[in-house]
Amino acid sequence: MVRRKVANTLALAVLGLLQEKSMHPYEMASTLRERGKDSSFKITTGSLYDTVAALVRHEWITPVETVKDGRRPERTVYTTTETGQQEFVSWVDELIRTPVVEYPKFLAAVSYLGALGPERAADALGERAGQLELQITEARQMMADTVGSGLLPRLFMIEGEYGLHVLAAELEWTVRTRDEIRDGTLTWPAADGTWSA
Amino acid sequence: MVRRKVANTLALAVLGLLQEKSMHPYEMASTLRERGKDSSFKITTGSLYDTVAALVRHEWITPVETVKDGRRPERTVYTTTETGQQEFVSWVDELIRTPVVEYPKFLAAVSYLGALGPERAADALGERAGQLELQITEARQMMADTVGSGLLPRLFMIEGEYGLHVLAAELEWTVRTRDEIRDGTLTWPAADGTWSA
DNA sequence: AATCGGTTAGTCGGATCCGACTATACGGAT
DNA sequence: ATCCGTATAGTCGGATCCGACTAACCGATT
Numbered sequence: 001m002v003r004r005k006v007a008n009t010l011a012l013a014v015l016g017l018l019q020e021k022s023m024h025p026y027e028m029a030s031t032l033r034e035r036g037k038d039s040s041f042k043i044t045t046g047s048l049y050d051t052v053a054a055l056v057r058h059e060w061i062t063p064v065e066t067v068k069d070g071r072r073p074e075r076t077v078y079t080t081t082e083t084g085q086q087e088f089v090s091w092v093d094e095l096i097r098t099p100v101v102e103y104p105k106f107l108a109a110v111s112y113l114g115a116l117g118p119e120r121a122a123d124a125l126g127e128r129a130g131q132l133e134l135q136i137t138e139a140r141q142m143m144a145d146t147v148g149s150g151l152l153p154r155l156f157m158i159e160g161e162y163g164l165h166v167l168a169a170e171l172e173w174t175v176r177t178r179d180e181i182r183d184g185t186l187t188w189p190a191a192d193g194t195w196s197a
Numbered sequence: 198m199v200r201r202k203v204a205n206t207l208a209l210a211v212l213g214l215l216q217e218k219s220m221h222p223y224e225m226a227s228t229l230r231e232r233g234k235d236s237s238f239k240i241t242t243g244s245l246y247d248t249v250a251a252l253v254r255h256e257w258i259t260p261v262e263t264v265k266d267g268r269r270p271e272r273t274v275y276t277t278t279e280t281g282q283q284e285f286v287s288w289v290d291e292l293i294r295t296p297v298v299e300y301p302k303f304l305a306a307v308s309y310l311g312a313l314g315p316e317r318a319a320d321a322l323g324e325r326a327g328q329l330e331l332q333i334t335e336a337r338q339m340m341a342d343t344v345g346s347g348l349l350p351r352l353f354m355i356e357g358e359y360g361l362h363v364l365a366a367e368l369e370w371t372v373r374t375r376d377e378i379r380d381g382t383l384t385w386p387a388a389d390g391t392w393s394a
Numbered sequence: 395a396a397t398c399g400g401t402t403a404g405t406c407g408g409a410t411c412c413g414a415c416t417a418t419a420c421g422g423a424t
Numbered sequence: 425a426t427c428c429g430t431a432t433a434g435t436c437g438g439a440t441c442c443g444a445c446t447a448a449c450c451g452a453t454t
Contacts, residue, residue, distance in 0.1 A: 009305035016309050026433050040308045042300045046412040095306030096321040099328050103239045108206035109292030110356040111237045112213050124293040153386045159307040169366030189350045223403050243442040
């Protein structure tokens with residue numbers, strides 16, 4: 001299992017789009033945003049053009065034509081290659097099959113929760129809980145709007161279901177931990193030395 | 198809420214350590230690894246030295262002495278500044294309080310789960326489930342070893358509890374989704390056109 | 395006494411990432 | 425007619441990230 005030559009997931013999104021039809025980068029970005037995929041992929045124009053260039057270098061995609069429309073900047077349209085198609089599927093397969101360690105900011109912060117002291121920690125967790133609740137209702141709403149109307153088969157919003165499930169778990173933990181601080185189940189060590197991590 | 202000048206969480210780890218005592222970078226890395234914090238922070242020597250340099254630039258830490266020991270490379274020892282101390286606490290506070298959107302690889306992959314077709318998708322999810330189970334038992338074991346022995350107060354392993362909770366939720370979703378594919382609750386659209394994402 | 399592997403300590407160049415910017419077109423309000 | 429905001433399409437320089445490397449020391453083994 002050799003390290004993949006283009007590793008960032010924006011490349012996966014690009015490959016995914018090009019399975020459907022040829023596109024120029026700007027269209028990729030707007031399409032992804034339209035479909036709400038911008039919560040699964042971090043889409044920034046800068047990165048997008050770099051990523052496309054990288055995919056070309058490794059011949060997973062190739063330019064098919066560059067359209068010159070009036071005096072506007074040229075659009076270069078790309079398609080996927082055969083390698084690109086295979087790579088796409090096997091990449092998805094691998095990402096699903098094999099969990100990789102990641103380093104979310106919150107995990108880092110929780111490592112130093114002690115630094116806040118019990119009151120402030122409980123307060124901060126409480127606020128987070130509120131925010132998470134908001135995010136959850138919003139997400140649920142969006143799913144309902146899209147799937148409920150029968151516009152899209154459920155499979156095409158499955159990442160939303162995953163996201164919601166994880167969000168719910170995070171909320172659970174956050175609330176529980178706040179409560180444990182409040183009711184004295186989770187205690188701070190006596191503040192003799194510095195609170196050494 | 199101005200964008201933080203040093204944004205990567207390795208800097209948070211560095212600040213955290215320097216709250217305790219002065220250190221040189223190499224010692225920071227080993228200390229973090231000893232404490233198992235290398236699952237909360239991505240520690241690579243290259244990044245570490247860059248991060249320390251950035252912290253110095255912004256005066257959150259400063260060098261206190263450089264020890265020249267025989268013909269070995271010099272060690273430069275750093276301490277936190279007053280700004281560094283404040284920044285540390287307020288940064289932790291903010292990270293706890295405010296959820297930020299992140300883009301885990303798995304989320305990206307799930308967005309294109311369709312590309313695998315039902316059998317392969319179910320299979321891949323099944324394998325992931327197995328791996329997650331392994332990770333969970335391992336993590337649980339490590340927590341038991343460390344906390345159970347009363348070596349460390351619970352607060353100092355709280356990030357482990359968080360990690361486990363989220364892992365469990367991921368496992369749940371993974372298994373459930375695999376089962377829904379297997380029993381036909383989650384179906385693939387007829388493969389007429391390309392399976393358009 | 396020469397060699398090997400592991401630990402200590404850090405450097406460096408290339409890859410990646412991304413925010414800020416450029417420049418044209420276009421429909422509607424002033 | 426002109427101005428303004430928005431959409432279209434992409435470039436570019438600087439910041440960050442990190443794997444691979446250097447280099448000395450130490451203890452055990454051959």
